[in-house]
Amino acid sequence: MLTQFIDARLTGNFFEYNNGRVEVDGFNVYAGLHLASAVASADVYPFNAPIRFSAGLMFYNVNHASGTIRIAPGSSFTLNGTTFWAGNSPPLTGSAALGFHSIRPAPTLTFGFGKFIPRSSRHWSFPSEFGVAFTGAPSINVALSGTACTDSKMTMCANVADKSNPIGAEFNSDLQAKLANWRHSLGKVQIFPILSGGVSFSFNTPW
Secondary structure (H helix, E strand, O other), X not given: OOOOOEEEEEEEEEEEEEEEEEEEOOEEEEEEEEEEEEEEEEEEOHXXXXXXXXXXXXXXXXXXXXXXXXXXXXXXXEEOOEEXXXXXXXXXXXXXXXXXXXXXXXXXXXXXXXXXXOOOOOOEEOOEEEEEEOOOOOEEEEEEXXXXXXXXXXXXXXXXXOOOOHHHHHHXXXXXXXXXXXXXXXXXXXXXXXXXXXXXXXXXXXX
């Protein structure tokens, strides 16, 4: 607490969730969401009302989603309009990462209700907060390894790491084109939502 109308605070957040299989453009992805951040904020309470406007800086941000890609041998999928089939030896696997921290540190703007330190005879407070962090466009990266084929009988196959092979070269070209398309779409999203609620108790004497 700085004055009757202004507070300064540090907040930290952590959340982790691992999901089952999801399908993205024919890829079987086993995904997880990993959120961890810390924000320094200044809170303003106009007219000493329990309504809060805050500006801050998300100085620590490793918010991201990650996934393991597994494609069953013989399964078909499409990259940039080209159909491929996953080969047998070695099988087609990979990893994917979606980051929400292109801008670090990231400015934040929020508003909320309730005071973190009550300024009345009440000691309990139930603050909530809504707003955004200006984290920039999400980043996306995909790395694949294994065998891909261009026919359903899997007679025309190559290791995708071998870019000197026409099949490997075509696979990588289509993958990069698809990534460029995803990055273009993600580029429209420049903010990360902030939503929080809590309970606080103050031992301070009333103002």
